[in-house]
Amino acid sequence: TQGQVITCKAAVAWEANKPLVVEDVQVAPPQAGEVRVKVLFTALCHTDAYTWSGKDPEGLFPCILGHEAAGIVESVGEGVTEVQPGDHVIPCYQAECRECKFCKSGKTNLCGKVRAATGVGVMMNDRKSRFSVNGKPIYHFMGTSTFSQYTVVHDVSVAKIDPKAPLEKVCLLGCGVPTGLGAVWNTAKVESGSIVAVFGLGTVGLAVAEGAKAAGASRIIGIDIDSKKFDRAKTFGVTEFVNPKEHDKPIQQVLVDLTDGGVDYSFECIGNVSVMRAALECCHKGWGTSVIVGVAASGQEICTRPFQLVTGRVWKGTAFGGFKSRSQVPWLVDKYMKKEIKVDEYITHNLSLGEINEAFHLLHGGDCLRCVLSM
Ligand code: NAD
Ligand code: AHE
Ligand code: ZN
Numbered sequence: 001t002q003g004q005v006i007t008c009k010a011a012v013a014w015e016a017n018k019p020l021v022v023e024d025v026q027v028a029p030p031q032a033g034e035v036r037v038k039v040l041f042t043a044l045c046h047t048d049a050y051t052w053s054g055k056d057p058e059g060l061f062p063c064i065l066g067h068e069a070a071g072i073v074e075s076v077g078e079g080v081t082e083v084q085p086g087d088h089v090i091p092c093y094q095a096e097c098r099e100c101k102f103c104k105s106g107k108t109n110l111c112g113k114v115r116a117a118t119g120v121g122v123m124m125n126d127r128k129s130r131f132s133v134n135g136k137p138i139y140h141f142m143g144t145s146t147f148s149q150y151t152v153v154h155d156v157s158v159a160k161i162d163p164k165a166p167l168e169k170v171c172l173l174g175c176g177v178p179t180g181l182g183a184v185w186n187t188a189k190v191e192s193g194s195i196v197a198v199f200g201l202g203t204v205g206l207a208v209a210e211g212a213k214a215a216g217a218s219r220i221i222g223i224d225i226d227s228k229k230f231d232r233a234k235t236f237g238v239t240e241f242v243n244p245k246e247h248d249k250p251i252q253q254v255l256v257d258l259t260d261g262g263v264d265y266s267f268e269c270i271g272n273v274s275v276m277r278a279a280l281e282c283c284h285k286g287w288g289t290s291v292i293v294g295v296a297a298s299g300q301e302i303c304t305r306p307f308q309l310v311t312g313r314v315w316k317g318t319a320f321g322g323f324k325s326r327s328q329v330p331w332l333v334d335k336y337m338k339k340e341i342k343v344d345e346y347i348t349h350n351l352s353l354g355e356i357n358e359a360f361h362l363l364h365g366g367d368c369l370r371c372v373l374s375m
Helices: 046-052 101-105 167-174 176-188 203-214 229-235 251-258 273-281 325-337 353-364
Strands: 006-012 021-027 034-043 068-076 088-091 131-133 136-138 150-154 158-160 195-199 219-223 240-242 265-268 289-292 314-317 347-352 370-374
Touching: 006 353, 021 150, 021 353, 034 088, 034 167, 046 353, 068 167, 088 167, 158 325, 167 176, 167 325, 167 347, 167 370, 176 203, 176 265, 176 289, 176 314, 176 325, 195 203, 195 273, 203 219, 203 229, 203 265, 219 229, 219 251, 229 240, 240 251, 251 273, 265 273, 273 289, 347 353, 353 370
Parallel strands: 195 219, 195 265, 219 240, 265 289, 289 314, 347 370
Antiparallel strands: 006 021, 021 131, 034 068, 034 150, 034 370, 068 088, 088 158, 131 136
16 A cells, blocks of 8 residues: 555545544545554543644644544655554654754653644645545545544654554544643643542543642542542542532632632633632642643633642643653653553543544543543
8 A cells, every 4th residue: 555545434524513524535645754654542532622623723623533542554755764564653742853953852741843834734745635535635634534434644743652552542542542641741740739629520520630630649530520420530549529519609719718828820721711720729829830731712711810830730631741842752651551550541432433423422421531432
């Protein structure tokens, strides 16, 4: 198949909010600096649902969504040296070129090399898509487009991993689990003994709890409007549960009262701007730090009284938990293989690509954390 167009199945989002359609899609060969990957397993993340909903200012249609996956390199374009056909890989929506201003700064995991292209659904080389259906181009998504049996990614957007790792599990290390762990370890740098609040107990929030427990947090307060989330959350490290619906006072006040003045660290893992405000305002005066992880819709803005920051609270955000993707995803895979981090526990459902609309439906129900699709 090397050098040839591959026709395979992919779930195409033709329009916002319209059911995805599994189509025969033509996938062009990788050009210079590109890698064609046979995707074997992909999970769904709420960010896929967010873009599909039409609320993502970068959302383009028709496109192939999907960014939490694992597969095997099928072929590589000219000049690609770090992976070869047969390598087991995880596509990375956050690239790492190691050469740009961002990568060299040592201050961020964001990479500038291909972001301009991935934000508009094309490849960097010729600003075109490698996907088409009957000659009609279909946009890429987040530089990954994993809801396809074959995808083309930039070489800076693919992490080579241990071939012994089970791809049907480690696909989760492409987004949600690293995001939560890294928000705690890299962005907030939670110290042992800290009091932590986690808003939203989906995959990302539970991974925050897992990371906080590993960091030695003394209390991990889980906040969710769905009380069913608590039993499961305990197994990820949450020690106390607060349902805002059971309180008349604003949730930030409830937390300040519970913690003698506020928490040391809080994490917003929902994507709701009023909760982001509450997450900042429940932080302790003088040092409390709040990390925004959730993605809010186009047009939404955060606000608070500047006095909150003047008096020492810190507002931060994180993308992919601050992990440098190509360098650290293989390390996370190794940690999973050594049973130092959970992955299996976040997988609540398994379906196939043909059932992708059902998978999105499950994702919106309260029971599903991650649904893994076999391709
Ligand atoms: P999820 O939908 O599984 O979890 C959200 C949880 O929040 C649910 O349990 C829900 O009951 C709860 N919730 C909803 N409204 C609430 C409210 N007002 N108060 C308290 N709890 C409330 O989602 P997820 O997959 O865990 O993702 C969480 C967010 O993180 C999404 O916005 C997603 O797009 C984003 N995300 C960001 C990054 C990043 O790199 N920054 C990476 C992955 C996901
Ligand atoms: N196009 C969206 C961007 C949303 C966003 O912030 N995405 C996160 C990853 S979410 C993964 O589930 C991210 O990595 N952001 C940094 C970046 O470079 O996109 C919007 O809302 O505009
Ligand atoms: Zn995601």
